[in-house]
Amino acid sequence: MxxxxxxxxxxxxxxxxxxxxxxxxxxxxxxxxxxxxxxxxxxxxxxxxxxxxxxxxxxxxxxxxxxxxxxxxxxxxxxxxPHPEGPLVIAVDIRQEDWRCAVAALDGAPDVVEAEAHADRDPAAVIAAIGRAVRRVHDRHGHRVRAVSVAVAATVRSGGVVQAASLGWDAVDLRALTADPRTPLLIGNDATLAGVAEARLGAAAGAVAALHITIEVGIGGTLVVGGRPVDGATGAGGEFGHLPFGDPALRCPCGARGCWDMTVDGRAIARHVGDPPPRDPRTYALEALRRVRGEPAVRAAVGRAAEAFGGGLAGLINALDPDIVTLGGLAEPLRAAAEPRFTAALTDGLMRFRRADPPPVVAAALGEAGALHGAAAAALDHVLTEDGLNAWAAFVGAGR
Amino acid sequence: MxxxxxxxxxxxxxxxxxxxxxxxxxxxxxxxxxxxxxxxxxxxxxxxxxxxxxxxxxxxxxxxxxxxxxxxxxxxxxxxxPHPEGPLVIAVDIRQEDWRCAVAALDGAPDVVEAEAHADRDPAAVIAAIGRAVRRVHDRHGHRVRAVSVAVAATVRSGGVVQAASLGWDAVDLRALTADPRTPLLIGNDATLAGVAEARLGAAAGAVAALHITIEVGIGGTLVVGGRPVDGATGAGGEFGHLPFGDPALRCPCGARGCWDMTVDGRAIARHVGDPPPRDPRTYALEALRRVRGEPAVRAAVGRAAEAFGGGLAGLINALDPDIVTLGGLAEPLRAAAEPRFTAALTDGLMRFRRADPPPVVAAALGEAGALHGAAAAALDHVLTEDGLNAWAAFVGAGR
DNA sequence: CGTTTATGCTCGCCGCACGAGTTTATTACG
DNA sequence: CGTAATAAACTCGTGCGGCGAGCATAAACG
Missing domain, CATH: 1.10.10.10 (Winged helix-like DNA-binding domain superfamily/Winged helix DNA-binding domain)
Structure with missing residues (x-):
């Protein structure tokens, strides 16, 4: 036994x-x-x-x-x-274009110490570069580093990357990121972690159930209840973009059909405008949002996307019952660019009893720093446990 | 302060x-x-x-x-x-046609002591009848009754009924059900509580994240993580039937459009067959499921419903990442009646990386008893807390 | 410069669980 | 049938975290 x-x-x-x-x-x-x-x-x-x-x-x-x-x-x-000689965690954020590596003490504020644009999108090269940075930071702080936490713009499952559309990666092993195999390595989806940060110290602080939704390429997000993301059995929860709210005729790169994703991001706007599928849908969408004022065709296309966004979001509110919704990435500018159509679709999609006091839909407060804050928070969750403190106490005690 | x-x-x-x-x-x-x-x-x-x-x-x-x-x-x-003189809870299940009232000790097994078909669907009459039963049970056991928990086939919000389509109720106050205002009264959706029971002691026991889906009139269900339902800020979460997976042209009685509900239950089957909207969609669906063998038109209609069910379920699996799905009510017979179409739609709707090992989709193990078990469990969750035991200890201590 | 106020410090106590040693109830075996 | 083996229950002294009550201390007020 x-x-x-x-x-x-x-x-x-x-x-x-x-x-x-x-x-x-x-x-x-x-x-x-x-x-x-x-x-x-x-x-x-x-x-x-x-x-x-x-x-x-x-x-x-x-x-x-x-x-x-x-x-x-x-x-x-x-x-x-936090104590000047106290425990630290390393938080890493891997984004489409660049990565950042930060250190946080027990107060959870990440301090960015290294950052770099990807010279090359090849996963091995990116991971090697980040691994070197992590090792440098780790060497500088020694045993004070108690965990390494990585936010990555990818679908994460059971602590590994399954697929990263925006980075163009397939399944990737991130274990090479830790300098020391004894230091716990935590992997999380960037939108999920940004949602955690919003719920704990951002725009959704104090909420019972906070829904965070972000649009970059596709849709990401998470429901956060009691400070913890509802991320399912393997950590892959929150892939709301792959709910079939969209056109069943459209096949999503994820393999499914009718994904909500395809109806709200840059790809959708390009389709509505009549442009070919953009290589970088995020940049295309940003551009389109700027062109809304002058060009009616773009305005209409953005409006359709905002409508699809509002309608789907209403469904999520029906199903998940959050008391606040926070919008990250392009979600907030998309709503702002076509506010009436977004709100009309949202209201129309809500169950009647919810319309009297729908949850507020607000912009995320932490912006680009969200994922890094969330990664630090996840790492500290690991440190601030009985096991974590026992390990730390043993280490401090031994050093005396 | x-x-x-x-x-x-x-x-x-x-x-x-x-x-x-x-x-x-x-x-x-x-x-x-x-x-x-x-x-x-x-x-x-x-x-x-x-x-x-x-x-x-x-x-x-x-x-x-x-x-x-x-x-x-x-x-x-x-x-x-459980001790023969120990604490008890009262569990009530209010269904479309009848209600049941049970007593459970600390082992959580509900023992049905009163049950009755609704003589009259009028909410006041139903609640009065149940209230009398609760009072009788309460009187019989006195202070041993520590909580009353009600599962009701209705949308529940902040401990009150908002809307009960199958019962034909609007907002209803259930507070009259307790004999003693000092006894906590807990209200929960029946599908949510059945999901809790499945996750704790039914087909999903041991799961990290269990998704329970039931079809009666519309769709109900819940995601259960760590034994607790993810039911949002006000307890109204789990209304998956009002996700817009369906035809946007169809207006749902809930007020929204395109609800999944409308594409899988008896109303959908009737529409596909060409019948007028049934007064009792549940009975109609049961009937249709029996007629599948002989009548190709019914077979096709049921197949379409099963397909809509499978496709929507795939989306939920994408978004919520359960490690098991349990089917209650008509959901299991619907799947069984058109298994190939259901499974094809489910597989087609899953994200590619999930197809290698999708979560098992199994029949609920507790059947009709699920909601009552779940209600008892919710009540016991209340009793088995530090506060609950302190109160009990004070009561036992005072009686000596 | 004493009074008021909010806070920090000391110390004896309690309750819960631990650990080690002892006792007890049952089965297995010669 | 009696003794050994075994598994589990009981007893009791110890440690630890937090409580309470009383005392000490550092500022602001008048």
Missing amino acids: ASPANRSGSVRARNARWRGALAVLEEMRREPGVTRAAVARRLGLTTGSATEITARLRDLALLAETQAATLGRGRPTTVLG | ASPANRSGSVRARNARWRGALAVLEEMRREPGVTRAAVARRLGLTTGSATEITARLRDLALLAETQAATLGRGRPTTVLG
């Missing part, structure tokens, strides 16, 4: 050991710059427990206290922040 | 107090008839802790130990089961 201690449901595993400590670290992460007194109040901790917990965390290099800018009477409290 | 102890994020609230006890009770619930030794092994508890926890739970009337049928050498262990 397997060791009982390894059972995931084990009481031993979800020990009380780090409960208070984790709660404090989560507060610090959720709201950088919180004071110790505020955290204690919010968590219902006595000042005694707060003292004890912060002391423990300080000793473990998990947290630093700095003087607060005093604002009132009473003994001044301290501001909680 | 609000009392810190009331904060949901409070460390105090998620106290360690009931951690081990809850884990043991969950095991007993997940697998009725487990032995104490097996639970201890699975949870990684020492025999000492197991002794202590079971003793505590026995004293609180939360658990009873009975002699196990001995199977090997060594000191015999005991079987854990």
Whole structure:
């Protein structure tokens, strides 16, 4: 029989050991710059427990206290922040044209330290370049790096890339990205991670169920419930672009027919205008959105795309019941370019009982930084667990 | 400032107090008839802790130990089961034609104690009848009843019924169902709760993300992740029938256009056959499924519906990435009646990378009992929390 | 410069689970 | 039939995280 201690449901595993400590670290992460007194109040901790917990965390290099800018009477409290020698995570964002590599401490703010346009789209070359960057960062910070998290513009499944249309990749193994095989490597879809970031600290902060939708080449997104993306059994959830809202006669490169994708992005606009399929649908769409004012044909084509977008989004709202929708990438400019048609289609597609108070549809707040923030958040989720802190404590303890 | 102890994020609230006890009770619930030794092994508890926890739970009337049928050498262990004087929940299922009221102990098995066909579809009359039944059961068991949970064939939002097409109800207040306003009343959609039951103890047990789809009048269902339904911000998620997979020319009674609903149920079959819209689409569909063998026109109509069902389901699989799909209500007979067309449409609608190992699509295991099981499970989720057990302990303690 | 106020610190206590050792109930075997 | 083997339950001392109460401290107010 397997060791009982390894059972995931084990009481031993979800020990009380780090409960208070984790709660404090989560507060610090959720709201950088919180004071110790505020955290204690919010968590219902006595000042005694707060003292004890912060002391423990300080000793473990998990947290630093700095003087607060005093604002009132009473003994001044301290501001909680990440420890200067504390754990770090590496966040990478691989996009269509370039990649970025950032470092984040426990407050989750990614600090971009390396970035480069793809010299060559060949996956091996791109991965080698990023791998070198990760290794440099890893070497610089040593054991402080606790996880590497990658956001990639691709369909991700079970921690691997299955297909990346915009990059022109097939299945690709990203495991070469970690410098150290013992450091956990997390792979996530960029739109999913951007959605996580929006829901935790962006435009959807505080929502119960936040739907994030982004348009680049095709549609990406995710539903985020309680801060966690609903990404299915293998992590490939959120491929809303491949719901058959579109024309069944159109075959999508994904292999299915009638994909929503094909009716809203640059390919759809080009089709409506009468242009040949663009090599780079994203750039084509951006261009078209600029030409809307002067050219009625483009205006009509963009309007049709916005309508298809609004109608499909209404269906998603019917099915998923979010309390807010955030739009990333080209989704917001597309809506803005044909707002009346978008809104009409959205309203018309909603179930009647939803029309009285439909969820607000707002622009994403984090913009291009979303995926990187989300990747850092995913990595920190890994670090800020009982297992993660046990490992860190063992490492800090050994170094003394 | 609000009392810190009331904060949901409070460390105090998620106290360690009931951690081990809850884990043991969950095991007993997940697998009725487990032995104490097996639970201890699975949870990684020492025999000492197991002794202590079971003793505590026995004293609180939360658990009873009975002699196990001995199977090997060594000191015999005991079987854990619900205590004869322990907490109970009332589960109600309101369907198109009738309702049922059941009682369940902590093992979650609902025992139907009252059932009746609707004499009259008038909501007030139905609710009054059910309310009387609930009150009778409540009176019989007194304070042992800890929650009332209702599964209803209706769109549910924020704990209230918004619209019930099959019952012909508009917004209806179900609060009159509780005998005692202090007893929590939980309202859930029947298809959602059936999905929960399938995922926890039915055909999808053990799945990471289980998609349940049922067809009655329209389509219902839910995605269940980690035993909890993904039901959005207000509990109205899972209305997959109102995704616009269908013909945009068709206006759905829900107010939207092109709803998937309209292309798969009895209404769709009638349309394809050339019959007028049936008054009871469920019965019509059942009838049609029987006539498939002899009548080519019906066979073709059912085939079209099965095809629309398979194609839409493929889209949902693309978007939600379940590792299993369970079919309830007429969904399974519909598939069976036109299996080749259903499967062809399903496969054709999947993204290419999913075709190698698509999620299994299986019949629901719990059948008609699903919603009642799910309602009981939802009620027990309420009871088996730290708050729930604290309240119970206070009640048991006071009675001595 | 004392008072007020908000916060941090110290220390004894409690409850839960752990671990090691002991006891008990049953089967297997000579 | 009695003894060994085995599996599980019971007992009790320990450790750890958080609680509470009381005390100490750093600012702002008047």
